[in-house]
Amino acid sequence: MAVHETTEAAAARTPNRGLRWLRRNIIAIAGLCTLGYLILPNIVVMVFSFNKPNGRFNYQWQRFSTDAWSDPCGVADLCGSLGLSLQIALWATVGATVLGTMIAFALARYRFRARSGVNTLIFLPMAMPEVVMAASLATLFLNMGIQFGFWTILIAHIMFCLSFVVTAVKARVMSMDPRLEQAAQDLYASPVQTFLRVTLPIAAPGIAAGALLSFALSFDDFIITNFNAGSTVTFPMFVWGSAQRGTPVQINVIGTAMFLVAVLCVVMGQLAGARRKRSKRS
Amino acid sequence: MTTTEAPAPPDGQAGAAPLEVRRTPARKRLVPYWLLLPGILWLIVFFAAPLVYQASTSIQTGSLEEGFKVTWHFATYWDALGEYWPQFVRSVGYAAVATALCLLLGYPLAYLIAFKAGRWRNVVMILVIAPFFTSFLIRTLAWKTILADGGPVVGLLNALHVLDVTSWLGLTEGQRVLATPLAVVCGLTYNFLPFMVLPLYSSLERIDPRLHEAAGDLYARPSTTFRRVTFPLSMPGVVAGTLLTFIPAAGDYINAELLGSTDQKMIGNVIQSQFLRVLDYPTAAALSFLLMAAILAMVTLYIRKSGTEDLV
Numbered sequence: 001m002a003v004h005e006t007t008e009a010a011a012a013r014t015p016n017r018g019l020r021w022l023r024r025n026i027i028a029i030a031g032l033c034t035l036g037y038l039i040l041p042n043i044v045v046m047v048f049s050f051n052k053p054n055g056r057f058n059y060q061w062q063r064f065s066t067d068a069w070s071d072p073c074g075v076a077d078l079c080g081s082l083g084l085s086l087q088i089a090l091w092a093t094v095g096a097t098v099l100g101t102m103i104a105f106a107l108a109r110y111r112f113r114a115r116s117g118v119n120t121l122i123f124l125p126m127a128m129p130e131v132v133m134a135a136s137l138a139t140l141f142l143n144m145g146i147q148f149g150f151w152t153i154l155i156a157h158i159m160f161c162l163s164f165v166v167t168a169v170k171a172r173v174m175s176m177d178p179r180l181e182q183a184a185q186d187l188y189a190s191p192v193q194t195f196l197r198v199t200l201p202i203a204a205p206g207i208a209a210g211a212l213l214s215f216a217l218s219f220d221d222f223i224i225t226n227f228n229a230g231s232t233v234t235f236p237m238f239v240w241g242s243a244q245r246g247t248p249v250q251i252n253v254i255g256t257a258m259f260l261v262a263v264l265c266v267v268m269g270q271l272a273g274a275r276r277k278r279s280k281r282s
Numbered sequence: 283m284t285t286t287e288a289p290a291p292p293d294g295q296a297g298a299a300p301l302e303v304r305r306t307p308a309r310k311r312l313v314p315y316w317l318l319l320p321g322i323l324w325l326i327v328f329f330a331a332p333l334v335y336q337a338s339t340s341i342q343t344g345s346l347e348e349g350f351k352v353t354w355h356f357a358t359y360w361d362a363l364g365e366y367w368p369q370f371v372r373s374v375g376y377a378a379v380a381t382a383l384c385l386l387l388g389y390p391l392a393y394l395i396a397f398k399a400g401r402w403r404n405v406v407m408i409l410v411i412a413p414f415f416t417s418f419l420i421r422t423l424a425w426k427t428i429l430a431d432g433g434p435v436v437g438l439l440n441a442l443h444v445l446d447v448t449s450w451l452g453l454t455e456g457q458r459v460l461a462t463p464l465a466v467v468c469g470l471t472y473n474f475l476p477f478m479v480l481p482l483y484s485s486l487e488r489i490d491p492r493l494h495e496a497a498g499d500l501y502a503r504p505s506t507t508f509r510r511v512t513f514p515l516s517m518p519g520v521v522a523g524t525l526l527t528f529i530p531a532a533g534d535y536i537n538a539e540l541l542g543s544t545d546q547k548m549i550g551n552v553i554q555s556q557f558l559r560v561l562d563y564p565t566a567a568a569l570s571f572l573l574m575a576a577i578l579a580m581v582t583l584y585i586r587k588s589g590t591e592d593l594v
Contacts, residue, residue: 034387035409038475041424042413048427059427099321110314118318121325123304127525129533129577131550132570135557136336137328139567143335162321166452220417222536223550227557236469239419243540255420262415266408 042259046235056246068249072257075248078238082254085235088150089219092157096214099158100165101207107166108173123161133160134227141228148230156228157218164212164217172206293548340567350530356570366552366569373548374576376463376538377501377531380470384527385520392482392519392588393512397491410479418473422540427467429459429541461543469537474530478523484517486512522590548571 022029048058052065074080076137107118137159143153145156180202184194222236229237332454340358350497363370391410399406413421428435436459439445448454454462489512497507513520549569557566 012482027390027393030387030390031392031398034391034475034479035394036366037387037472038391038413039409040428041472042416044424044427045416045420048424059430059578074536101571102317103321106314108318110317112311112314114318114389118322121322121330125325125329127529127581129529129550129573131535131553132336132534133329135330135553135566135570136332138557139563140332140335142563143339155327155328159324162325166321175406216415222419223534226554236419239417239423240536243419244422251420251423255416259412259416263408263412266412270404270408 040065043097045252045255046259049249049256051252053249056253058247058249068253072250072253075250077233078248078250078254081233081235081238084150085219088157089152089215091154092217092218093211095154095158096161096165097207097211100162100210100214101169101203103162104169104173104206105165105203108170122163124158126167130160130223134224137224137228137278147229149232152230153225153232153234156224157214157221160221160224161214161217161280164213165207168210168213169203169206172209173203175247187192211260256257288312299556320402339563340571342564344564346561355564358564359572363572364564366549369547369549369552370576372546372573373550373573374580376458376467376470376548377528377534380468380474380531381524381528383467383471384475385524388475388523389479390481392479392486393576395483396434396486396489398539410476414476419536419540420467422473422536425472426460426467426539428523429465429468431460432480435459443495460541461546463546465541466537466546466548469541470534473534473537476525477526477530480528482516482519484524485516489515517588521585523583525581528584532574532577541549 010208018216048061048065049068050066052059052063052067055063059133072135103118103122106112106117127150134156137156138148141148146152174197181194181198184198185191189197220236222240226240235254239247241250244250245279246252310422318513338352339350341352341354341356342350343355343358347364360382361375388586395406395410427433427461430436436445436457439448439459440461445454445457445459449456453467455466459465459468492509493511493515509518532548533550535548535554538548538551553566553573556562
């Protein structure tokens with residue numbers, strides 16, 4: 001019995017090399033599989049942007065064609081909805097970033113009585129199912145007799161982007177050394193100068209992150225827009241409608257283009273960051 | 283400076299303390315309120331007030347033609363619950379399964395980025411965040427292509443006899459994956475996976491790698507190190523990730539609409555159709571509140587159980 005056990009243990013200790021490699025890298029392999037799961041739909045979108053479907057639906061591969069890429073606006077209302085979404089996202093970003101940065105500074109820099117209440121009010125929109133927020137805001141607009149459209153969408157988008165900006169900026173301002181501002185004041189900088197030359201540059205990455213996040217959230221939002229748009233059609237609303245009527249290939253073209261632009265921006269940001277770090281070190 | 287800034291106050295106390303010291307606190311005390319005012323007003327008017335308004339809508343009766351009036355008609359809640367409890371149960375069930383799958387799939391990925399990726403860390407990070415930027419509706423529609431009948435995925439699952447097992451479990455029907463619970467859960471898992479990976483990563487990243495070495499020096503096997511050191515230390519990320527995944531997943535109606543059939547309707551679908559198609563606002567409002575209450579109860583219980591308070 002004992003002999004049997006030791007041979008088994010020895011066998012377990014020296015399994016063939018492939019198995020041992022597998023065991024050591026099992027987490028990395030699982031992680032890469034998850035990464036594949038995350039990226040798979042993007043690849044499908046990219047590939048199917050070169051499809052030439054037979055019917056209205058673009059779910060089956062027929063044959064290669066670059067028609068959709070040469071004529072991305074060839075579908076009625078598609079580019080109009082895209083332009084509207086960009087416009088709304090831009091204004092929502094401006095509004096949410098300005099309001100959110102102000103709140104973040106108040107929360108990070110000052111102690112005041114309503115502080116915990118404000119913190120809760122900021123946290124709640126992020127922790128609430130979107131349907132609930134969307135339905136209640138729409139009920140309010142409906143009962144106040146406000147016409148649904150551009151303005152109601154913009155109001156709703158600023159509302160739900162605000163919390164994300166506050167969180168991003170607050171984190172940055174909190175981790176900032178207050179002595180830097182004191183130093184500026186010791187060197188006779190006026191409060192305005194201190195803010196513009198010291199505080200703002202240090203907070204800038206947080207503000208930029210918040211702004212980017214709100215742009216992405218607003219541009220991509222469907223649930224809240226669906227309730228508060230009336231007959232106005234943003235890009236996600238267009239995609240939603242087309243899912244029922246038949247999805248044009250151009251949707252995949254725009255999806256791919258968005259992906260590529262975003263990756264390009266992120267990579268450029270990373271490179272710029274790396275260069276700044278390198279120049280600082282030298 | 284101080285003399286030009288303001289004339290000496292008439293009460294004669296000016297000499298007691300330098301002007302600046304006496305004046306700034308009062309001015310400064312108001313600064314945070316001025317900073318807060320516009321944003322908080324926005325949230326009160328367009329977030330908090332609508333919720334209160336929604337509460338009053340849920341106890342109204344009436345019709346679109348005659349108008350709605352508050353009649354304290356609480357029966358709407360009972361009727362809604364009686365009629366739509368299967369969608370409630372389904373929403374919670376799907377969201378729970380999707381959250382568990384997100385944790386299962388997301389943990390290795392977060393671990394990979396935090397400890398194994400090395401100089402590839404930024405690249406992997408970009409690959410996690412980048413899919414975010416293609417419109418999520420387009421990506422969800424892509425799952426229709428991936429899971430299509432007779433497609434490679436269904437073919438593979440069929441060849442491995444996985445579909446026999448899942449249809450026996452009631453997750454799929456016959457040779458199909460689309461328009462079944464499996465497709466909806468797959469879409470939910472996919473859509474909310476980044477919300478799990480990012481908080482997990484940020485809490486794993488904070489763990490000092492020397493703790494792993496110390497555990498190894500004390501003859502802990504890798505699995506023991508994980509169970510006794512890594513996982514407990516990543517608990518804040520696990521809690522934040524599960525909440526960030528579960529809450530939106532329970533209220534979602536896009537995956538159920540695009541990837542499921544009428545048999546997979548979730549509570550979000552019901553609220554959406556009651557509000558936008560049936561125009562029965564009291565029922566939609568009551569359902570919203572029931573959803574909120576259910577989520578609030580579960581989240582409170584969960585946070586209490588998991589024992590972490592440093593969430594936000």
